[in-house]
Each structure stands twice: as C-alpha cells, then as structure tokens.
Amino acid sequence: MSENEQAITKLIxxxxxxxxxxxxxxxxxxxxxxxxxxGKFLKGLTQGLGFCDVIFGWDMNDAxxxxxxxxxxxxxxxxxxxxxxxxxxxxxPWDGHVPFFLGDxxxxxxxxxxxxxxxxxxxQARCLAMGFSPQFAxxxxxxxxxxxxxSLADKQYVQLQxxxxxxxxxxxxxxxxxQDYFNAIxxxxxxxxxxxxxxxxxxxxxxxxxxxxxxxxxxxxxxxILFKQSVKEIAYRHxxxxxxxxxxxxxxxxxxxHIHQSLWDIPQTQNLFYQPEQGxxxxxxxxYLAGQLYCLPHILPMLAPTINSYKxxxxxxxxxxxLTWGVExxxxxxxxxxxxPNTTRIEGRTSGADANPYxxxxxxxxxxxxxxxxxxxxxxxxxxxxxxxxxxAPKLAQNLLxxxxxxxxxxxxxxxxxxxFVSHFTQTRAWEWRQYERxxxxxxxxxxxxxx
Numbered sequence: 001m002s003e004n005e006q007a008i009t010k011l012i013x014x015x016x017x018x019x020x021x022x023x024x025x026x027x028x029x030x031x032x033x034x035x036x037x038x039g040k041f042l043k044g045l046t047q048g049l050g051f052c053d054v055i056f057g058w059d060m061n062d063a064x065x066x067x068x069x070x071x072x073x074x075x076x077x078x079x080x081x082x083x084x085x086x087x088x089x090x091x092x093p094w095d096g097h098v099p100f101f102l103g104d105x106x107x108x109x110x111x112x113x114x115x116x117x118x119x120x121x122x123x124q125a126r127c128l129a130m131g132f133s134p135q136f137a138x139x140x141x142x143x144x145x146x147x148x149x150x151s152l153a154d155k156q157y158v159q160l161q162x163x164x165x166x167x168x169x170x171x172x173x174x175x176x177x178x179q180d181y182f183n184a185i186x187x188x189x190x191x192x193x194x195x196x197x198x199x200x201x202x203x204x205x206x207x208x209x210x211x212x213x214x215x216x217x218x219x220x221x222x223x224x225i226l227f228k229q230s231v232k233e234i235a236y237r238h239x240x241x242x243x244x245x246x247x248x249x250x251x252x253x254x255x256x257x258h259i260h261q262s263l264w265d266i267p268q269t270q271n272l273f274y275q276p277e278q279g280x281x282x283x284x285x286x287x288y289l290a291g292q293l294y295c296l297p298h299i300l301p302m303l304a305p306t307i308n309s310y311k312x313x314x315x316x317x318x319x320x321x322x323l324t325w326g327v328e329x330x331x332x333x334x335x336x337x338x339x340x341p342n343t344t345r346i347e348g349r350t351s352g353a354d355a356n357p358y359x360x361x362x363x364x365x366x367x368x369x370x371x372x373x374x375x376x377x378x379x380x381x382x383x384x385x386x387x388x389x390x391x392x393a394p395k396l397a398q399n400l401l402x403x404x405x406x407x408x409x410x411x412x413x414x415x416x417x418x419x420x421f422v423s424h425f426t427q428t429r430a431w432e433w434r435q436y437e438r439x440x441x442x443x444x445x446x447x448x449x450x451x452x
Contacts, residue, residue: 005086009045012038012099020099021092022084023229024051025116027428028060028305029356031229038099041084049103050079056114056424059431067434068427070114080111088222093191094184094234102222113420116358117221123362124217127369132263132272134365135345137197137214138224140353141255142231143248144181144206147241160248162206163240169203181238185210189230194223204252214260217361224257224357246304246352247311254312254319255353259364260337262345263288273344280338286378289334289346291371292364293323293380296333296350298410300396300403301429302363303351307436310399312352315388320350322393324383331387333396350396359425366416400436404429 001009012020020041023033032055040049057071058064064072071077084103091097105111106118127134144163152160168174175182186199189210197211210231212223228244235242247254262273263284275282296303304310315321320333327336330349338344346368351360370376383390397403407413408426417425 001086008086008089009042011089012042015099017096017098020101021095022101022103024055024082024103024105025225025356025358026055026060027114027116027356027359027425029116029225029228029354029358030060031225044082044084045086048107049082049084051082051103051105052077053080053111056111059428059435063435065428065431067431068424070110070424080105081108083107090193093188094237102226113418114424116356116362117218119417119421120218120221120358120362120365123366123369127217127263127365128266130369130372131266133266133268134217135214135262135264135268136217136220136361136365137212137260138220138227138357138361139209139211139256139258139260140224140227140244141202141207141209141253141257142228142242142244142353143204143255144178144208144235145241145243146239148236148239149241152241164206166205167203168201171201174201178238178240181235181240182208184234184238185231188234189227192226192230194227194230202253204249207252207255217365221357221361224361228353228357244353246306246309246354247317250311253317256312256319256349257351257353257355257357257360259348259351259360260345261288261348261364261368263368271341271344273346274338274341276341280344281336284372285344285346287371287376288368289325289336289371290376290378291369291374292334292346292348292367293325293378294376295367295370295412295416296323297394297397297403297406298412299363299367299407299416300350301400301407301426302359303348303355304400304403305356305359305429305432306354307400307432309352309354310397310403313350313396313398319352320387320396321398322387322390322395323380324387324390324393325380326383326387329383329385329387331385332383336382362417370412370416400429401433404433 021035023031053071054077082103084101088102104117105115112118146161164174195213197213199210202209232242273285312319324332325334326332333350335347348364404426413422
C-alpha cells in the first residue's frame with residue numbers, strides 16, 4: 001500500500017461508522033453496490049471481496065442476457081474478485097458522512113476484460129506510457145421532474161410533470177425558484193469531492209447543466225459517474241426525480257454528456273494541444289482530432305449506447321449527426337476551444353448523458369491516441385457556420401443496430417479495446433435492440449389501430 005492508502009485504511013479503522021458503502025459500474029454505467037461492515041471491508045483489502053459477476057450478465061433492468069458467454073445460468077453466476085480503489089475514498093455528506101469507495105475488477109483475470117473502469121485504467125496507462133497526461137472534464141444536461149419512483153410507476157411513465165415550466169436557458173430566475181435543491185447540488189457535490197465549475201439552467205422545461213472540473217481521465221470518469229448518482233440521490237431528498245435520459249421528449253432538446261479533452265506533459269505543467277504559431281492547435285492536437293474523426297463510427301455505441309441515444313443524434317438539436325469539427329462550433333461532432341494555452345481542448349459532443357462515462361472517456365481517448373500513433377492527418381476542413389446543413393460530411397449511424405454492427409465487425413474497435421470486450425459489449429447492445437423490437441409503442445397504436 002502507498003502512504004495515502006495506509007492513511008485511508010487507518011481512517012476507516014478509527015471511524016465511528018460501522019459500515020461503508022462501495023459501488024462498481026456495470027456495462028450500462030449503472031452503479032451496483034453494497035453496504036458492508038467495516039470489518040469485512042478491512043479484511044477484503046487483503047483477502048479480496050467477492051461480487052456476483054451477474055453485473056456483467058444482465059441489463060439495466062436486471063433482465064439476464066441469453067446471448068452472451070461470459071456468465072449466465074450456464075455458469076451459475078459465481079463471484080468475481082472485486083478490488084476497492086482506496087484512492088476513491090470520500091464520505092457522503094447527505095448520508096451522515098458514511099465512507100464510500102469505488103471499485104473495479106482489474107485484478108480478476110476474466111471480469112477485468114469486461115469491466116468498464118478497468119478498460120479506462122488500461123487506456124490511461126497506455127497514454128501515460130506514451131508520455132502524455134490525459135486531462136478530461138465531463139459536463140451533463142439533465143431534466144428534473146416533480147415525481148418520485150412510485151409516482152412514475154403509477155403513471156406508467158407518461159404525463160411527467162417538469163420541475164419548472166417554459167424555456168429558461170441560463171436563467172437565474174429559475175435557479176431561484178428551487179434554490180434549496182440547486183444550492184444543495186453545488187455545495188454537497190463539492191463536499192463529496194466532485195467540485196463543479198458551473199451549474200445553470202438549459203433550454204427546456206426543468207433542465208439543468210452541470211460542468212465538472214477537469215482531472216485525469218480515470219478520476220474524471222469517477223467524478224462523472226458519481227455526479228449522476230449523487231444528483232439523483234440529492235434530488236430524492238428534495239422530492240425531485242432527476243433524469244439523464246438522452247431524449248425524453250421529442251419536442252425538447254436532448255441531454256448531452258459532453259467530454260472535454262486535452263493532453264499534457266507528465267508533470268501537468270504544459271498543455272501539449274496548444275501551439276501559438278499554428279493558430280493555437282499543435283500537430284499533436286491535430287493528430288488526436290484526426291484519430292477521433294476516423295474512429296468515431298467504430299466506437300459510436302460506447303458514446304450512444306441506448307435505443308434512445310439516437311433520437312438525440314438526428315441533427316439540429318444541439319447534437320451532431322455527422323463526422324465534423326469546427327472552432328467554437330456547437331453544431332459539429334468536435335468543438336475546438338483554444339482561447340488560451342491552459343484552456344485549449346477538444347469537446348466531444350456526440351456522447352450523451354446516458355453514456356457510461358468510463359466507456360465514453362475510454363473511447364475518446366483511445367481514438368485520439370490511435371490518431372497520434374498512426375500520425376493521421378487532419379484531412380477535413382473545419383465547418384464554418386451550421387454543421388447540420390453540411391451535406392458532404394459522412395453521417396453517423398442513425399440507430400443502435402447499425403452502430404453496433406459496425407463496431408462488432410471493426411478491426412479498429414478490436415485493436416483499441418480487445419476482442420473479448422468488443423464481443424461482449426456489442427452482444428449487450430444487440431440484446432438492447434431485441435428488447436426494443438418486441439415492444440408495441442404508443443405511436444404505433446395511434447397510427448395503426450383504427451385506420452389500417
């Protein structure tokens with residue numbers, strides 16, 4: 001153990017709390033966790049903690065896959081070896097400051113090949129070995145409703161009541177309407193080790209955006225997944241339900257999960273994306289961006305993982321539909337920001353709020369490194385003006401089925417993430433498509449039931 005890990009262990013030993021909470025992200029980015037006695041936690045640091053491998057064998061609604069091979073009824077769903085990362089230690093301000101940790105399966109030979117956090121740890125390690133420190137920051141849009149889990153179930157998920165009415169983007173007026181809730185988000189996230197750069201209303205009924213301060217890639221993803229979990233928990237305490245669904249209403253903008261990226265030197269003193277004599281963009285930044293543009297079709301399901309994701313990527317909705325980039329252009333897939341040396345970065349705008357942050361960050365980072373390793377040239381020109389009207393740009397897949405088929409057959413995806421992960425992940429997306437295909441929607445009933 002490092003000195004920091006030893007100090008954290010001692011804190012837990014001396015803590016008045018007799019239990020701790022921990023969680024591990026599944027494929028969908030849902031945190032699966034437990035509350036355990038601190039004695040079990042301390043033993044687990046040396047003896048290991050068992051955690052049922054079903055978290056990679058079922059979907060977000062706990063329906064067991066029947067099209068994957070890693071685990072299932074055929075294996076009996078055994079425990080996998082879970083590792084708790086002591087460096088993720090924090091206490092939960094809205095839960096009596098109970099100790100909390102994130103974990104992964106990086107020390108389990110089989111589960112590590114599927115574990116989203118482990119995938120990002122490996123990708124970050126490769127980046128560091130190349131001499132770059134990856135700096136990432138996630139920002140999320142989400143809708144708030146005057147609902148509870150029970151009221152949603154009673155309503156069968158229709159006729160939801162937004163927290164506030166009307167289109168009030170960047171509105172201090174709307175922030176003041178539920179200031180106890182919004183102040184709690186800002187203050188309690190800070191106390192939970194997730195400092196926000198900003199919090200504001202967006203365009204839509206009851207929609208907000210929170211921007212998390214940048215950090216190294218893994219830390220940024222940790223903060224992102226805890227941001228989503230924390231906002232939901234804090235919302236419950238204010239009789240609010242928070243949703244990070246990509247597109248809940250066809251008449252309203254969707255929820256982006258934009259990811260800001262830059263590469264620094266290892267001491268983190270110099271932003272390697274900035275070069276003043278080239279208009280602010282270094283050759284390294286151009287290769288990184290070229291890699292992202294080249295790889296985006298092959299990694300799209302990691303950024304847009306659900307059926308609903310593609311309702312947001314239709315174009316003209318503050319989300320991209322094509323392989324485009326531009327300087328300070330929010331209509332493109334990648335937005336370049338290079339006002340100052342320290343703030344020069346790439347904003348990936350394809351990823352939605354519904355994406356697993358570990359997979360989204362890993363996808364963007366691996367694609368950028370691919371461009372650097374292969375010295376890919378930045379062929380396409382930056383989009384000037386409305387990127388949605390650029391008919392010459394290649395289009396992104398318009399549904400999950402097409403996107404997953406491209407990924408599962410992609411040599412690039414297999415090279416970046418390994419055949420085992422790609423096979424399992426695309427099988428889980430195929431499962432998601434199958435669940436969708438079997439449903440009869442309200443649209444179909446209204447359109448066909450009487451007239452046809």
